[in-house]
Amino acid sequence: MLKKYNSENPNPNDIKLGARLKLARSLAGMSQEKLGSELKITFQQIQKYEKGTNRISASRLIDCARILNQPITFFYEIEEEAKSEQSQSWLDVVQSDHGLRVMKILGNASEAQKDKILRTARIIAEPG
Template sequence: MAKARGKTANSRTPSAKTGTESDADTGTGTRATGEDRPVRISAGRPGVPNPIDIHVGGRVRLRRTILGMSQERLGEALGLTFQQVQKYERGTNRIGASRLYDLSRVLDVPIAFFYEDMDSEVAGQSPRLRAGLSESAPEPYRETDPMARRETLELIRAYYKVKDVQVRKRILDLCKSMAHSDDEG
């Protein structure tokens, strides 16, 4: 141990790491030190968004749309480009904790909003939960999530343009009754 202290700052001791080998930087859980700590499981297959990231991104898009906010305006409020907002909304790029906090403030919702309406099937598709349990890939979430469809967002946008609260309530009741009749027949 005393010998290691005598080395220069540029020397690599068995416990030294470079910035590129940091667990937090790579997210892979690899460690240059060989320390006996648990290794994090990766996010899943490369190039395939995590279903939970897609859900959270869809909820960002939903709230932004409800507020009538453009991707450009949301990006400006967060100090991002609209392309980055698009990537978040598609689940292509993962939203970090501090960014999720910022989003909750700008979109005026609690952080829990982004996880609401997530069914157990989506939560169970997380590669971290599935690690070692199954080799089969889940169905692509984007294709089955109604919140990812343009039609849903257009419906929501039109719904909130109706100023009369009572009319909106009747529209909701009508949709519910139509959905209920489809379930029966």
Template sequence: MRKTPDAIDRHVGARIRLRRNMLGVSQEKLAEGLGLTFQQVQKYEKGTNRVGASRLQHIAAILDTPINYFFEEAPSPSACAIAHQDDTPTLLLTSKDCLALARAFVSIKDETVQQKVLSLVRALGSGKAAPDALEDWV
């Protein structure tokens, strides 16, 4: 029987990924600094493997952040009892593509263009965007 990752382990892993992506550090580079394989870093980031205290301290040093960073906005103990909580906010903050999209979006200075981009993304996400709706963007 396979055990579901604990909510705190997933949260800590997601924060490791977030910080690593913010700094532009690859999984390979972090793994190298820890003396591990990048696959082990992947397991930490998914929450599949629990990060020990000394290892977390080493990760914090490599990523130049205090240890408490990894526990900010962590689910409460009562929330941890819920096995399948919505991880959408965590996924948004830890996805490399989402971070790139957010950086590009905030670099748009024209508020009208920002609103059009937002409308386009919403339409694409809903699946209701017809191919001709994209003509203004090509």
């Protein structure tokens, strides 16, 4: 028997999809207000999508992908992430304030700069 979900008990997949929407919006440097305006909905509706309390229709998700310049598959990678604790911790890091800032820096860096950043991060992250 399928479990009943509602706004007080959202479906875990809706929560994950909302988190991906928030990540894509943050990576695009777009506010909830701006995304809502582009979609012709309120920023409160964007908040509900991002929290998973309201489901995102397929057509609305396609519009989000187009506006945020992401492939639609970006939003459906949640299945693979759910299979691995390590992937979930990766998603937590990327969605943090530091993670988002690093992603923006990497997005603006040349390949040579990305290599330097990666080498530096490996050195800093080495234990002891």
